[in-house]
Amino acid sequence: MQSACGIIGLMTASEWSAGSRDNGRAAALGCRAHTGWAALVVVAGGFPRPEVLLRRRAELGDPAGRVRRNVYQAARGLEPAEAAALVEAAERVAAEQAAAALGGIVREAMDEGVVVRSCAVVVGTFSRGVPLESILASHALAHAAE
Template structure:
């Protein structure tokens, strides 16, 4: 999707925020800006559609030989990319049908972002520590979403879900979190912390305040 397309007269701009977990993700689209945020879309997307594959492939591969482990992880990576592509493509299409152009997507950093954890470069070293396994699982789905977003032509930003409330308050005003919290009154349930964090990250994208 080109920048010129997003600037067409009469087309409202929105941004997507995603808070993902191993095997599923919360996805929201926000428009209207920080002063009057509007919830345009709310989805719970599946990150892995193939029931024959494990949602935590690094855990499942821990007892396999190296070739079998690499093959299993590659299959899950491909399935996760397909699921992420389907989810983002469907969201962008639905928003476009409603007259909204997606400016970009915000993905959370996860366990390995912002210097919190460095994963080993060698696959055989990942099972050595339990927290490496969890970090590797999360990063697999992060990467799938990031590649899917770029295939859709969306600018990708990364946000820290642990700090997004403070970041948004500094960038967009102290009352922005209350406005996002208040969207539940109009949108109804579910409106969890995941939804709120994703919404704040989307508003930062709209304001140009999310870290690329």
């Protein structure tokens, strides 16, 4: 079963179902990614009187420090296979960190009697279809990809 923001595995199906049936106050989760971190905010109250209920900074980098924050810049000097492996490792770490942060803020909202019923994610304009070789060949594209 999918939970908030379409992320599978943030919560068990029973945790999500319990929260969905809860008569708690409805809220929305907003996310904005930055290089190595994301801003998370839970808002309730609607357009006329929005109320920020929770605000968190989610670190998306490798907590062990094995993969550095500006991974595309770091990958620019590597052989293609090594660069691809580094970028994939950073993406994996970021996805794991994001899932943990999203799950944490949704659970925290539920503990406060708030049910996250929708999610918005602000994304940049960078196209995911750009080949890695093109990204690594351009300093500007490497920054945009991060």
